[in-house]
Each structure stands twice: as C-alpha cells, then as structure tokens.
Amino acid sequence: MLAQLLYISKRSANCTQEEIKKILASAQKNNPELGITGLLLYSDTRFIQYIEGERTKLMPFYDNLKKDERHHDTILMSLSLVKERIFPNWHMGEKLTSEDNINYISDITKEDKMVFDGVLEGSEDAGQRIQRVLQKFL
Ligand SMILES: Cc1cc2nc3c(=O)[nH]c(=O)nc-3n(C[C@H](O)[C@H](O)[C@H](O)COP(=O)(O)O)c2cc1C
Numbered sequence: 001m002l003a004q005l006l007y008i009s010k011r012s013a014n015c016t017q018e019e020i021k022k023i024l025a026s027a028q029k030n031n032p033e034l035g036i037t038g039l040l041l042y043s044d045t046r047f048i049q050y051i052e053g054e055r056t057k058l059m060p061f062y063d064n065l066k067k068d069e070r071h072h073d074t075i076l077m078s079l080s081l082v083k084e085r086i087f088p089n090w091h092m093g094e095k096l097t098s099e100d101n102i103n104y105i106s107d108i109t110k111e112d113k114m115v116f117d118g119v120l121e122g123s124e125d126a127g128q129r130i131q132r133v134l135q136k137f138l
Contacts, residue, residue: 001054001055003052003053004079005051006077008046008075009049010072011047012069015071020042024094027092031092034053035053037091040093040094050087052085052086052087
C-alpha cells in the first residue's frame, strides 16, 4: 500500500553545501532499492522533504532520517495513504530555494505562497495542500 509523508525541519549549522551533496548521494544510492521517491527542498535554514513509497518502508525510513544531525526539530506535516505517486521518476528531486525566490516562480499563486509560508512556519493544516505546490517547484 502506497503512502506519502511530508515533514519540515531546520537545517543544522554543520550542514554545509558539501553535506547536502552527500545527502543527495545517499538518496541516489538507497532510495531506488527502497522504492522511495520524492522531493527535497532546502534553503539556508530549512528543509522540506516529501517522500512516497510502500507504507511499511516509509515509516522506518522517516524514523532513520529524524536521527540525522544535519537537521533538527523535524515536524511531521502530513502522512496518508495514496493511490499513486506524484514524483514517480524522482528518487529524490532537489531544489535550493529561498522564501524570496518563491515570488519569482511564475505559476506560484498568492494562495500557494500562503500554503508554503504556512508549512515553513509549522502550521498543521497546510500539510494537505502542499503537494500541489511542491509539484510547481520542478
Ligand atoms: C534533510 C535530509 C534528507 C535526507 N534524505 C535522504 C534520502 O532521501 N535518502 C537517503 O538515503 N538518505 C537521506 N538522508 C541521509 C540519511 O539521514 C542517512 O545519512 C543516509 O541514509 C545514510 O546512508 P548511507 O550511509 O548509505 O549513505 C537525508 C538526510 C537529511 C538531513
């Protein structure tokens, strides 16, 4: 049974760009055999990661990620069963972003921006709507 999970976290001071490269290398190595796909958005201070895969694989995967000291204060925003993947071809897409450059992505509407800001601030009810906004980052 397929499930999706979205969490936000704070990027640790020790998480340099070099470390981000290592994270992505780990994802490229590990995610295909686990059947995990998704998207990692990061700014200088935050992460937003959307992951999808078999329910039984997803929770242990998330529990493991939470222990990584390159981030902290993880908040689970959304967890649900899904019929299909929204990132079937991305073992872990990634994008460096900032709150400022969100304004320059043309098809991000004011409403999308509010959802995104809500997620960054940890507002619970934004979780359900963020998937649609995330797809626009690619
Ligand atoms: C924000 C964040 C996202 C991560 N995403 C993934 C991921 O999608 N896949 C992965 O294998 N490791 C990910 N990691 C790294 C894992 O915590 C862990 O270091 C890695 O799986 C170890 O695998 P390796 O020893 O095989 O490289 C992430 C770490 C952080 C801080």
